[in-house]
Amino acid sequence: MSGNGGGGTSATSAGGADKRPNELLASWFVRSGWSKGELARQVNRRARQLGANHISTDTSRVRRWLDGENPREPIPRILSELFSERFGCVVSVEDLGLRTARPTPSTTGVDLPWTAPQTVALLSEFSRSDLMLARRGFLGTSLVLSAGPSLIEPLQRWLVPAPPAPLPEPEPAAATRRPGRLSPPELELLETTTRMFRKWDAQCGGGLRRKAVVGQLHEVTDLLQEAQPAPTARRLFKVAAELAELAGWMSYDVGLQPTAQKYFVLALHAAKEAGDKPLGSYVLSSMSRQMIHLGRPEDALELIHLAQYGSRDCAGPRTQSMLYAMEARAYANMGQPGKCKRAVRMAEDTFADADDWDEPDPDWIRFFSEAELYGENSHSFRDLAYVAGRSPAYASLAEPLMEKAVRLFAEDQEHQRSYALNLIGMATVHLLQREPGQSTRYAARAMQVAKKVRSERVNTRIRKTVDSAVRDFGDLGEVADLTEQLAAELPETAEAV
Numbered sequence: 137m138s139g140n141g142g143g144g145t146s147a148t149s150a151g152g153a154d155k156r157p158n159e160l161l162a163s164w165f166v167r168s169g170w171s172k173g174e175l176a177r178q179v180n181r182r183a184r185q186l187g188a189n190h191i192s193t194d195t196s197r198v199r200r201w202l203d204g205e206n207p208r209e210p211i212p213r214i215l216s217e218l219f220s221e222r223f224g225c226v227v228s229v230e231d232l233g234l235r236t237a238r239p240t241p242s243t244t245g246v247d248l249p250w251t252a253p254q255t256v257a258l259l260s261e262f263s264r265s266d267l268m269l270a271r272r273g274f275l276g277t278s279l280v281l282s283a284g285p286s287l288i289e290p291l292q293r294w295l296v297p298a299p300p301a302p303l304p305e306p307e308p309a310a311a312t313r314r315p316g317r318l319s320p321p322e323l324e325l326l327e328t329t330t331r332m333f334r335k336w337d338a339q340c341g342g343g344l345r346r347k348a349v350v351g352q353l354h355e356v357t358d359l360l361q362e363a364q365p366a367p368t369a370r371r372l373f374k375v376a377a378e379l380a381e382l383a384g385w386m387s388y389d390v391g392l393q394p395t396a397q398k399y400f401v402l403a404l405h406a407a408k409e410a411g412d413k414p415l416g417s418y419v420l421s422s423m424s425r426q427m428i429h430l431g432r433p434e435d436a437l438e439l440i441h442l443a444q445y446g447s448r449d450c451a452g453p454r455t456q457s458m459l460y461a462m463e464a465r466a467y468a469n470m471g472q473p474g475k476c477k478r479a480v481r482m483a484e485d486t487f488a489d490a491d492d493w494d495e496p497d498p499d500w501i502r503f504f505s506e507a508e509l510y511g512e513n514s515h516s517f518r519d520l521a522y523v524a525g526r527s528p529a530y531a532s533l534a535e536p537l538m539e540k541a542v543r544l545f546a547e548d549q550e551h552q553r554s555y556a557l558n559l560i561g562m563a564t565v566h567l568l569q570r571e572p573g574q575s576t577r578y579a580a581r582a583m584q585v586a587k588k589v590r591s592e593r594v595n596t597r598i599r600k601t602v603d604s605a606v607r608d609f610g611d612l613g614e615v616a617d618l619t620e621q622l623a624a625e626l627p628e629t630a631e632a633v
Contacts, residue, residue, distance in 0.1 A: 155204040160233030161215075162202050168222050172198040175218070182214045206234055217268055225269075246282045246401045247290035252373075255405040259376060260357035262398060263383070266350050281394045283427070288438045294404055294416060295446050318359060318368055326356065327371070330378050331499045337386055338503060338551045341591035346386040353379040370410050377406035378500060381419050388426050389553075391592040396426060414451040417443035418500055421462050429593075433469035440466060454497050457487035458504045461512035468519040473530070476520060480513045503551065507544035511558045514538035518561060521568050531568035538562045542578075553594060556585040560597045567601070572609040576618045579605070583625050595626050 165175065172195040183191035191211065201207060212234040219227040229235050248258060318326075329352060336345045356376045364372060384399030400423045407416035420443035427436035440463045447455065464479035487509050490497075514537035521530035538561050545555035559582035566575035579601055586594045602622050605615045 158202055158204050158233045160231065164219050164223075164227060164232060165202065168219065170222075171195075178218055179211065179214050182217065183210065220269060245280070245290075246287055246397070248401065248405060250293055250296070250405065250408065252369075252409045255373075255402065255409055256357055256360045256376075259380060259402050259406065260354065260361070262402065263350050263354040263357065266383075266395065267347065267354060281397055281430075283430075283432055283435055287397075287435060288442070291401070291404065291420070291439070291442060294408055294420075294442070317362070317364060318372070323368060323371055323375075326352075326375050330375055330382070333379070334382055334499065335550065337382060337389075338553060339549075339589070341389055341553050341589035341594065346383065346390065349379055349383045349386060353383055373406050373410035374412055374415065377403045377410055377412065377415055377419065380406055381415075381422055381500070385422055388422075388429070389591050389593050391596075393426065393430065397423065400426070413447045414455050414498065415500065417447035417451055417455065417459060420446075421459060424462050424466065428465055428469055431469075433466045437463065437466035437470065452493045452495060452497055452501070453486050453489040454493070454504050455501050457483045457490065457509065458501065458512075460486060461509060461516070464513060464516040465519065468516040469523065471520075471523040473520055473524070476516055480516055483509060483513060503554075505544070505548075505551075507541050507548060507551075507558075508554065510537045510544070511541035511554065511561065514541060514558075514565075515561055518565055518568070521565075526568055528569055531565050534561075534565050535569070538565055552585055553589045553591050556582050556589060556591070556594045557597065559585065560594070560601055563601050564604070567604055567608065570608075572605060572612055573614060575601075575605055576614045579618055580621060583621060587625060598622065598626060 168175075170178075176193040176195055176198050179193045180191060183189070183193075193211075197207075206212075212229045212232070215232055215234070216227055216229045219232065248254070333345060333349050333352065337349075353376060356372060356379060360369065360372050360376065380399045380403035384396045384403060387393075387396035387399060400419055403419045404416055404423075407413075407419055420439045424436040424439040424443070427433070427439065440459055444456075444459050444463070447459075451459075460479050460483035464476050464483060467473075467476035467479055487506070514534045517530050517534035517537070521527045521534065524530055538558060541558045542555070542562055545551060545558055548555065559578050563575045563578035563582065566572070566578065579598060582594075582598055582601075586598060599622065602618055606619060609615045
């Protein structure tokens with residue numbers, strides 16, 4: 137059958153004798169309640185939105201699909217979108233019986249091609265799917281979290297030199313600028329907007345602006361699919377990398393872990409295309425934080441060492457200090473106090489050189505302030521205390537650093553989530569020191585700050601801390617009061633993202 141307005145068919149499924157009714161598609165179709173004509177009209181409408189104006193589907197074409205004919209792209213993707221939106225869950229092309237179900241690295245894992253066009257295509261497809269299925273959890277249930285060698289080995293290719301970039305094209309004059317090409321003010325506006333999103337995340341948590349960041353990322357991938365001069369393309373890849381990292385961080389913050397990992401991996405690919413190794417190391421550090429959160433410190437350490445090696449000759453002291461602090465967190469959770477203490481010292485010593493660094497720090501690392509350094513290192517000692525069987529000795533090392541972090545964050549209105557996390561950290565330190573009164577006071581303060589941010593990570597840590605207080609000191613009145621405050625101020629309700 138020819139490739140006419142209905143989209144044509146693949147050679148394998150158009151042949152007569154082997155063609156069988158598509159029972160999967162028929163099942164979804166019957167449950168949708170649509171008529172054949174209604175589905176045809178929706179397919180045509182969506183095709184026009186995608187610019188596929190040659191698509192002209194009718195009821196007879198829909199009947200052929202149900203009878204087993206396999207349409208060519210973009211119709212399978214359009215049908216997947218339409219049925220996903222209809223049922224409020226991911227309905228893949230394979231679920232519709234339109235393609236042999238087989239997992240591929242490019243769609244289900246982290247082993248993705250390290251090429252610019254495929255990086256752009258995957259960023260575009262994933263952000264589009266995220267926007268389409270924006271209600272909480274749907275994307276997360278369609279992805280699998282990678283860990284161990286299946287995570288680390290593909291990312292090691294970040295260090296493989298990329299092919300030499302083409303010589304930059306001269307920028308055309310404003311009067312002759314071809315359509316689709318960005319002017320310098322437009323590009324600067326995109327970069328400014330990215331900085332604004334990052335500031336909002338620090339102030340408000342990941343729950344309020346995540347969809348806006350994903351939408352902006354999708355717009356940037358559209359620009360990357362247009363012809364741009366090489367310098368502009370590199371800057372756009374950098375913007376895409378920062379937005380993808382931020383989308384991943386916000387997804388992590390609200391509990392969408394597989395979604396977060398996918399964005400982090402795509403951000404690393406975009407950073408490589410931008411030629412920005414320090415930014416790539418920052419993406420890897422975010423992945424390392426996620427692995428620590430998920431109880432996989434060995435993976436976290438591998439990621440940090442990969443980040444340190446990849447940016448060893450180009451990252452500034454502030455970035456290097458942050459990486460040492462994350463190395464300490466990994467060693468702490470692995471129960472290696474000697475290596476943890478060494479990494480803490482390296483973080484402190486390297487941070488001392490930050491103010492003397494000749495070059496301005498990129499915006500993405502400015503969060504790593506003196507308060508953040510104290511907070512990370514105190515959490516390393518706190519984590520060591522837990523791993524060492526609730527050791528009071530390590531808790532006593534954590535306390536003075538945590539006190540400094542809390543004091544500095546209390547004066548910082550831009551990083552309220554970090555303030556809440558360190559208040560919780562202080563509460564856990566006092567629990568380790570068998571001081572429930574002090575612990576409840578810090579936990580109560582953390583709840584007040586938590587109400588200002590949309591962070592499931594913060595809320596979960598508060599709940600775990602209160603549970604620990606109840607388990608150890610549940611007969612105390614102040615602990616009972618804290619549980620009542622938690623139920624009133626942070627009820628366990630699903631948050632939209």
